Amino acid sequence: MNSIQSQLFFLNRAPLKSEWGENIILIYDSFLDSTPYRQFIQKFPIRYKVTGGEQLKSIDALPGHLRKLSQLSSPLQSRDLTFVVLGGGSVGDFGAFVASIFKRGVRLVMIPSTWLAAIDSSHGGKTALNINGTKNQIGSFYPASEVYLFRDLLLDQPPRRVQEAFGEVVKMGLIAGGPLWKKISCLKNFDSKKLWLMLPQLIAEKYKIVKKDPFEKKGIRHVLNLGHSMGHVFEAALGQAHGIAVLNGLILSLWLSHRHGLLSTKDYQQILRSEAGLLFPANSEISKMLKKCQDIRYWLAQDKKMSTQGELRFVFLKKPGRPVVQKIKLEILLNDLGFFIQEFGKGQK
């Protein structure tokens, strides 16, 4: 296997295809064909176009993809095959997974095209597919040998992609604490140029944690799931974009951490009243979303972190820089959420 730390390249210009050798298949998101990056894409003689989104990650589509990739690869020398994966989170999860199982693993180069992928999902080697809509039930640990962070490509993304990244940025800040949280908590507004400048630090903080527990065996890496247990519920039940769902999940995690006496009232208020905190949706909004969610119990029970005893390994926050994993009974969590809806849903229909 590759080292868990991918080689990182921060570039202003498009990377040169020749940097990756001869035996390349480019896997890329079809939407990029109608952008200025079409020219870059056309430089690759062998291309596999996919449509980003959770549907790409369905296991049902996997055999068809593998058959086509096998056909595309047949003129190439399989021993030194490289998959270059260009796209957002779902394209990365899919492309890295197929790279990990194709001919028992080919070289993997990733070029994230969304901020979420650039900050988070391209790093740390987690690949993923879904079973019947339940996220990430199938996957592997397969770090890219290289990740290219390409400034213009990221800056050209629409503003909603920046918004979608906000949840993971705040999450990383709260987990890391210290100077990174200080910087993030003071963000008066949140735009792509600021994000580009913070990118190396955000990525470095993720690798710090990942390196201590590359295969998620020690529970250390699990703190990166702060906001994700409830985030996955919002994604599954309401179809929210991952980053938006994580921010909403994060707000609930902070509230739960405070409710369970782990996060002091002072720290909780400081987070909510920081410049970043002022950008959070209001609890009344989150309450409305929770009301709309069907089957919260079902989606939480699908979580890979669920135990047989009806307990969930939940990530709480003690203070910025001190995330903590604790078991919580599913019944207690559901009861807490009921209280949240009641408390912040007053006056709502």
Added chain:
Amino acid sequence: MNSIQSQLFFLNRAPLKSEWGENIILIYDSFLDSTPYRQFIQKFPIRYKVTGGEQLKSIDALPGHLRKLSQLSSPLQSRDLTFVVLGGGSVGDFGAFVASIFKRGVRLVMIPSTWLAAIDSSHGGKTALNINGTKNQIGSFYPASEVYLFRDLLLDQPPRRVQEAFGEVVKMGLIAGGPLWKKISCLKNFDSKKLWLMLPQLIAEKYKIVKKDPFEKKGIRHVLNLGHSMGHVFEAALGQAHGIAVLNGLILSLWLSHRHGLLSTKDYQQILRSEAGLLFPANSEISKMLKKCQDIRYWLAQDKKMSTQGELRFVFLKKPGRPVVQKIKLEILLNDLGFFIQEFGKGQK
């Protein structure tokens, strides 16, 4: 990832289920239900029955298998899940592959039920699925944490399973040379009791090689494919059982090694005239098989060891204990095979 060296247990009695913890799914070959091992199988509350054979390894069937395994696993604690895989080579290849990608990898325990699986395929971490009948195009490196070699189960296999193992046994002897080859070359007949006694040594020789090159990056591990390039052709084109195909491939590899001046006439004759060699099919038989193979060129070109320059990385033998990997042009190899057919097919229709 697990260590490439699985923990090995050589047992006379059936292993105890309790040795593997609580959260177990047993994946097993259906034919064992009509054997005395049914009782052992019934001890596992959660079982997934499959039908051994290459069809099990088809990628097209994978989504259905994963969905069913996901349903079976839902009452279990996914964090400490164990797949116990009981069956022959195809069940092992399949079961280890799904273990490697299920929730990004669960604990894997293997109980090979055929000699081929006990000697070879359960060791070294190679998992595999097929695309459109082309073998092992998809897979991972995922060594079992434990492999149980269970004497009675193996000794109860029908004699043809012993015959099928002969090719891999001779292969291992020729690769290892020294005392192991000496022992194997003197085999007057070949039965399961002898095989059981040789088993620890055969496995140890495989691990010696695998440990030097766990992910097949250095070319060292590739020598284990002695006899396999042509063996895979016999499997694909004629539907021969793997072990039988490997023995036939081995005979051609020896002939090719001699023809290309790598194996001396003296050593070649010594191998053929050893007790083991006397059990080989005659060259005239191999010639008949080759004649029947359609599309030898196609199947060889599918080989993962094929380069873009129309060359194959072929394993030759210089002498017992000295396998060597050399490139050979596909055209030259096909020409050699044509000569073989002509030379040994005289008088055949």
